[in-house]
Structure formats: C-alpha cells, structure tokens
Amino acid sequence: MLGKGPLELMVSAVRQLAPRVRAFELRNLQGGELPAVEPGSHLRIPVRLPGGKLVERHYSIASNPARRDIYEIAVLRKKQGSGGSRAVHESYGIGTRLRVNPPANHFSLHDDERPALLIAGGIGITPIKAMARALANRGAEFRLHYAGRSRAEIAFRDRLERQLGDRLQVHSSAEGERLDIHATLAMAPRNALIYACGPQRLIGAVQQAARELGIARNRIRLEFFS
Template structure:
C-alpha cells in the first residue's frame, strides 16, 4: 500500500550538469501544477534493474507547469540517482504533485539558512524567496570542494555578503555555535545536509536553550553514518525472510517480496513505514528524523524507507497478517 499521492505524467525538458556530480533536471508536468513553496518535494517513479521504484527529491524551483530537481550522483546509492542521471530531453516518466513538509514559517524576524552539499536544494528556494521579499537572511553553505557548490554564482549575486561559502578542502567549516549566537532570539534556522551535520546542529541549538520549534531541518535519506551492507529480516506473523542488498532500502525489499506496507514520504520524516523490532541480531543504522534520540537508542522501531541494519538480521513486525 502507498500513501496518498497524485501521479502525473512528465517529460524531461532539460538535463544539464550545474556542479561537480550534480545535474539539474527539469520536467514539464501534464495537467499543470498548483503553486508550491520552497521546501516542497516530489516522488519520482524510477527504474532500477528493470523494476519500478519510488524515490523522493526536493524541488529546486518552478516555472508555469515545470519542476526542477537537482540530483547528486551517488555511486553507492540504491540506484535512484543513477537512473535520474540517464534522463535526457524528451524522456517520459511519472512524478507526484509537490508536497511540503519543510516550509518557511514567515513568522521570524531573521532567518539563518544552513546547507551541506546537495542540501542546498530546498535552501536555494528559501534564500531566493526571502531575499526577493527583503527579509533579513544569512546563508552558510558548505561543500567538500568549490566545484560542488551548486548555484553559488546566482546566490552570491542575489544575496551579496549575506551568502558565505565554506569549502572543507580549503580548511573552512561552518561554526554552528557562532552562527546560532548571531541569530536574534526570535530568529529561525533552517538546515538541510548530511546526518552528521544535522546532528551537530541539533546539539548546538539545544545548547543555546532556544525553542526546538525554531530549528527546522531536512536530511538526505541515504546519508547514514555507516556504510550500506547487506542484511536480512524475518517478518513476524508471516514467516517470510527477506534479504536486503547493500544498494536497496528495507522498504523496497519488503515491497518486492510482496509484504504489505504503507508509506508516504520516503525520507524518514512521516513515520508511516515504521515497523516494530521484535528481535535484533545486529545494530540499527537510524537515518530518519521521525524518531527522537531516545526512541532511537531504545532500538524498538525503525523507518524502513531510509533506516537499515549495519549487518546481521532482525525479526520485525509490520503489523500486517495473512488473511
């Protein structure tokens, strides 16, 4: 079973490299599009080894009936980025209408935007929207190399000194504590980046004593802190064993095995695809932002769309039984 999603046909109208390892892919959507805000994402039906699968991508921006996505090539990913990189102008596929779970509040006196690598995708639209409306905003954008800074030229031209770039190979990293200290008490911070960056930001924010509701974040589904390795699960009440490859999500493996699942965001945010851990012979690699740190330490539940085992096996309970 799936979450509620409205699918539309789409045609690729542009596909080009915009930074090292990053391609911008533009789609014309059949039937037009409703207006949507920065931070919105869409699901895309991709083909992996000849079988359809669903992947979620953040919308960079849009024009009348078009959606743009920026996709980073991940050689060791679950295959979605490799498929997206094969798309050329005229290619047809299916995508969903945009949804937004990472929306700007528009209530703050000032905004701090933090991006790490391909995490610039939602932050880029926020930076443009805030700058156009002349709202106080600062962007701190980190990448491993200068060539990986997508949209850097445009953001510099738009924001001037309000945009600062931190390149790790040049010895520069974002000082999160310093950034938060400069933000006014009623300001808000928005961050998208790898899991390590997000965890560091959450810890630094908590140390300030500021309300947690004023730190908004989004994380990549494939940005775990451990390498992907194969593992297996047994489904309680069904008696079925499912093997999960290193380049496959647990949710994909369960769906392929005919196990009834419900899911929606595919980003570890909504919790719909979560399952109970009945028995664990290994260690969980939590990659979601749905469960609290305490819940993750308990290792009793996991989001199957992004989280996985760091090897070993487990018995899980999906909540479904054979009729």
C-alpha cells in the same frame, strides 16, 4: 512514461552543476502552469533501477517557488547505495516523460516577518535554495551558510552568489573554510527561525549547538539528506 501519478511532466533541460550533481528541469507535458508550490516542497520521482524495478525517490524542488512554468530538481550521483541516483543520471534526458503526484511539503518555511538562518550541507541546498529565493522575494531578513567539500562541488554556487550577494556565505572544507555551526547559531538574531538541510553529521551538529545555546526547539526546523 514512468510512474502513475496524475501530473504529467517532461524533462525539458538538463544541466551539470558539479562533477556529481545534475539538475533536471521539468515542465507540464500538457502545457500551461504547474501546481503552485511552497518553499521546501518535494516531488516523488519514479526511477527505473538497473534490475528493472520501478521505485520512487523524493527530490526537493529547488527552483524559485514563484515560478509556475518549471520545477527544477538536482540529483547527486551517489557512489554507493541502491542505484537510484545513478539511474536518474543515466536514463533521464531531455524528453523523458513522467507521471507523478502533486508536490508535497514536510519542511515548510514560516510566512511571518521573523528573520531566518538557512544552513545547507552538500545536496541539502535544494530546499534551502528555494527558501532563500522566497525570502528574498518578500524582502525578509536572512542569511544562508552553504558548506561543501570544495567550491567545484558546491552546486548552484555561482547562481546563489549573483542572486544573494553578501547574504550568502560559502564554506569550503578543502580551502580551510569549515562551517562553525556553534558560532553561526550564536550570531543569529534571537527571534530567527533556523532551517538546516544536509547529511546527518550537519544535522547532529545543529541539534547539539542549539541545545548548548538554549535555542528553543520550535525555532529549529531540520531535514536530513544523505
């Protein structure tokens, strides 16, 4: 049992989403429903590093927020870094048991009728995917732009295409389909809230385009993922 939090979870399924991205399905070890979550919520997951040190890493909950039977997280195995993502890939398997704190949310989705523009880069899709499901569930107006190196590396792509249809636009740089942030923000409805999650390069481009277009800061919500 890893961790010391009050919520006991068990890995019940593992799926390879892309060459370096793996999804982990977590269920309540005691059975029954999990605590309710809002779109954008994350879990602090205990991870045993190769040297033996126990640390915590934050992973967004990517599953449909309406579900109470599972939490799904997706982990990108990084080529460099402290080894946390590598440790998850190598040591987490079906039956792994965890003790964690309840989910927290610092990247919340609005709950009124305003439309939304969702922008995800790479593994930044995880909180954005949950937001898209929540917006779709309530019949809200939104579009999701999802950028990645290649279609093979774009996690959840097939699932999102089935669920969202023409509300999803995938941008693969390998196929010459780079995301034009400035044009994308310029075409958003004037009252749309804009959510972006991804690497610093993407976040910086959103901030710059918003300044150039005179988009009010209170319409932009950002989360940085490395």
